[in-house]
Amino acid sequence: MSIAVIGAGKWGQALQFALSRNFTCKITSRQQKSIENFVNLEEALTCQYLIFALPAQVVRGWLETHFSFSGQKILVAAKGIEQGSGAFLNEIFANFVPEDHLSFLSGPSFASEVIQGLPTALVINSTNDILAKEFASFFPSFIKTYTSKDVIGAEVCGAYKNVLAIASGICDGLRLGNNARASLIARGLVEMRRFGKYFGAQDETFLGLSGAGDLFLTASSTLSRNYRVGLFLAEGKKLEDILIALGEVAEGVFTSAAIFELSLKHTIYTPIAHEIALILKGKEPRISVKDLLAD
Template identity: 35%
Template sequence: MKAAVLGAGSWGTALANVLAENGHDVCLWARSEAVADEINTDHTNERYLPNVRLHEGLQATSDAMSAMSESDMVVLAVPSASLPEVAPLLSAIPRHAILTHAVKGFVRPANRRISEYILEQDVALAARLAVLSGPSHAEEVVAHLPTTVVAASTSRSTAEHVQDAFMNDAFRVYTQSDLVGVELGGTLKNIIALGVGLIDGLGLGDNTKAALMTRGLAEITRLGAALGAAPLTFSGLSGVGDLIVTCTSRHSRNYRAGRLLATGQPLADVLTAIGMAVEGVGTTYAAAELARVHGIEMPITAAIERVLQGLVTPSEAVSRLMRRGKNHEMEDLAGQTLTVQWGLP
């Protein structure tokens, strides 16, 4: 198979490397000609994946049209904020090719899901569109540490084609039909990772982190159900799986950003210090707005939004969350009020 990967950041480079190791003819598009030259000459991408040697069959170019020419699959792996700039390239995707997106975020300010935005550009892509998501830090993928992800599409054959293209002994791919749920699980968990970073930065302990992750998953499920996802999807790899890895890993940019915010640094300084896209910031704003539009209660997301806006300190946000009114744990967990049956008075 001939494949093009658009985006030479850490995740795009890792996915291109998997495809090259699987024997496919892969061309990776980098915005920078210097990055493309480094990949072709030295087989490295030191800015995004330091101390990693890439497969020698992986080729790179700064010419996106050339990369996509005659491709059987195009993988989209750019930051969500860059998608409007890259969108004109979608018209050049060969009409037989599958488009697999691995973008975790929303297109702002309209708060469009990535697949929703893509189909607004070209509805003909619907049956050839898939999302690849799950607990998968690029640094561990290129180190061949066992990783499992999900390929989701409304078309079974499309999902299975993506599964066949990527799967190998160290990179296991499951299929799913709930494209919306898989997409949202991989996106919304970044909000909670910011929160866990804040919690760790404040030194509040493991009990607090466990509570935040659990109640965060409830929020993700509520909003996901309102946007058309199957609630059960969030118990899988792209939901709780991606939530765990993003909230607990030293590789997580969102977690690291949260820790820095807990020290009192302004958001702009934190983003500069991270030096790469921190998707959880824009996602927090988007999810909070969507929650208000759909009437969904997301208190953790709302609290993190206020921290990002500088309206409250992280400590004040935690205190306000703890003082919220009393609730039954399972009430309104998945977008519907559950009838509570008590066995004893």
């Protein structure tokens, strides 16, 4: 059995750490890093199992440039919707990999906790149940794994909660209180369900680890990059400066634009994501709060 993680950022390194409990797990990235079992891209691509931990926005370009399908089984660990096209990751990957070789990881998982071996529970989502169970079996005992066939539901949850985490960070940054944050998260859950249902997601996904689990985590902790983006926006910092200081990806910034475009195109009511997209374009957060309360 050969397995490699593509992308040695925060999440890629945490996944490699977890999967190395039971196997030799290789890892590759653009830049050479002093990590055990770091290999070049050519060697990684010969592995039977590949885990993609790249930002959602670069996935299509990366696949076009580097990937040719030769039977690899894929687990996609990114969370986001492509800005511009509004494409979900399963749609992008479907151009390069047969559906029965594709699976998607979801659930509450701060890389900084996984890399310490702290427990969590995750979901492997695939239309191919055998593949999902195969990937699930690779995870170490400190990660409890479940499987699901609701790929689109998991994807919407993983992407949408990043936008709601920005909203929650703004809410806390403006010191609106615990009641306001709980209201925002609860309405956010309803909103992301409405959005997901339009694209065929199943109800139960929103109440489980992929939905409520990851949303509650990300929207209530400064460990979340997206939440921190929200905190800094509330302080009046410029998005450009925030992202430079962050130095890591905050997917909600791009996904909010994608949700904005998809919601307009398909007439889906997504008021929170709508306001976040406007704030990221310069709208004053306090005015957004007033507009949300009045809506």
